[in-house]
Amino acid sequence: MAVAMKAIVIGGGIMGLATAWALARDGHAVELFEQGPLPNPLASSMDEHRLIRHPYGDHAGYARMIDSAYAAWDLLWRDLGQRLYAATGTLALTGNGETWAERSAATLAGIGKTMKELPLDELPRRFPQLDARDVERAFWMDTGGVLFAQDIVTALARHLDGRPNVVLHAKTPVRTVDLEHGRIVTEAGVRHDADVVVVAAGAWVGRLLPTTRRLIPSRQVVIYFGLPADQRAIWAKHPMVIDKTGDVGLYLVPPAEGRGLKIGDHVFSRSGDPSAEREAHEHEMQPLLRRCGVLIRDFARWRVDRLKVCFYTVTEDERFVVEKQGAKGWLMSPCSGHGFKFGAVMGLELARAIAGARDPAAHARWAAGLEGDKPS
Template sequence: MAGSAIYDAIVVGAGVEGLYTAYHLAKLEQKTLVLEQFPLPHCRGSSHGQSRITRMAYGDQDFYTVMMKEAYKLIEVLEKESGQQLFIQTGLLCIGQKNDPIVRGSAASLQQHGIPHERFGITELQQKFPMMSFPDSFGFVLDHSGGILKADKILQALQTQFKKYGGTLRDEEAVVNIDPGDYVTVQTTKGSYTAKNVILALGPWAPKFLSKLDLHLPLQPVRISVCYWKEKKPGQHSVDKFPVFLMEGGGGDFAVYGLPSQEYPGLVKICLHTGPKIDPDDRDTVDNRWVMDSIQQYIRNHFPQLHPIPAVVETCIYTNTPDHDFILDRHPKWRNVIIGAGFSGHGFKLAPVVGKVLAELAMGAKSSYDLNPFRIDRFKNTSKL
């Protein structure tokens, strides 16, 4: 049964962005409720799985590097609170043409912020990582701070700490309607709740649900094929020999990311950073043959020590904005309806800071960061706001 108490905040969505928001609010002694439509844990959204990449390097988007400094510190806090290792440092290798933003911009940003890194060419690559094969025209930046986040462990830790700080988490309870006003009423499949503020961290369901609030944003869910490739020589791509990496080329039109053999014995995680457009409620019927063809050819060209047919394929969903920057803002009509959306496949690493920012918005506090890159009204010429 739904409770009659008025909450300081209701967070809709128990993915990593919603959980980090709720965790911050509960630590600040805000009476907070989290509502999740599916039974936890689940694999239908964007936060599940064992691993995610983290990094300081961020090409020409220096504001993310600024935010990542605190994100690393906040992961350390969660590690101490939970008593678990949540981060494995492997280094992050940026790969691209020598003058591409991912190489040039990452090196400049890392240099500016005093973050340990190396920039080198193909000869050094062959010495450091002989399992990789790229043309002479490519350049590389190794961000020594990069590594692996234990995604599923982070979600579990956030749930546990949120409850320890007095928060309430209800899963298998979908939100069906929101009635904004001085206080916000949230109707679910099991009852009704009232709060001073509501934070919508809806993942791929954001475009569907926000339309009920007369907000039509250019958010596009896409299906990502998460592929694992078997090593020809066991141990060659282990965490002590192989970094996490991100490659962009052709002006950013083609991107691939990878992680060492860590989740499954002898299997390396390498994925195309895009996929077919989907409805999140019908994600598995789309044709993704072009994704598999592209990533298999990529493995043949650049990772000759891996078998070019994936051993395991799983599914994740990105929710992309046109500029691939997030939405962190208030609803244009109702200031106590806060929206976190459009994380575009790179939001997990920034979730500790995103949660802090969304909590600040909900509490009416001054933001710790410049939120202009994340404003809803940047889409005012192309969307119904």
């Protein structure tokens, strides 16, 4: 093992907690600072679930990274003593000129993975809950599933709290960060020094590092639905659905293991204040509700259970930003709405990079999903 260091991690979402976990299991001393409670209900990680799947359009780097992500989650399950995941499989539907699933299948074939195209006349038999009238092509992959996000964050915080080499500072906002000298000052005026400082502050990163203008907070609304009693068991065993057949693309997260059924879209608002009031209104979701009415049979019997606002931190190209800044600092922002699935592996690999096992420039390229991608 490399020489033990003292590390400061700012941010108690999945990326900050996973990095603290990885550093601590390598024997380093870690202090983690979170502006709110741990876990923080306003954090992007605090939702019932997040999806993990191999299909990634043209992004071979991220598609290739999924196997490493699964291995990292398995390591975390062993440390936590529980598996907070349910396999579902991945169903991708396309039409209206969209080619994402087709491109995903081609990309996966290039790295030795099979994403099978399904005959359209097979859809009503296999997935009778869906109305495939607008579907032009359908693809299936056995892998993919649901990560129970807020349960993971809660369990990880509890696990870290029990380690002798970890100190968790909840409700301790940080005022200033000095990545050159490895120093932070809290809002209370207390200074802390370390060998390395990792800023994993999610949608609040711009307040600590104002020069990170490429990282834009983005207010996103998702819908949780109450299902008729006679449909709950069916949907609990349903695969995730990525639908890109209508004017509104959507993703559907099935209610695995008693969680809610959630539907959202991936269109970025690129607006909003993560510290502001988070009230959502049903009228904001009308295009998505209309699409649900076409795609889902018997949708008229569904009811909106609740709307939830969360915040992404988005980049123009949807690639992650994990890079060394200053002599003793790292910026960690694996984001753009598809980062949670990589939380465990991002933490492990950043700990390796901090210890010198990977060149910082190479690590930034890997985190951006550029390994294996064709030059743009």
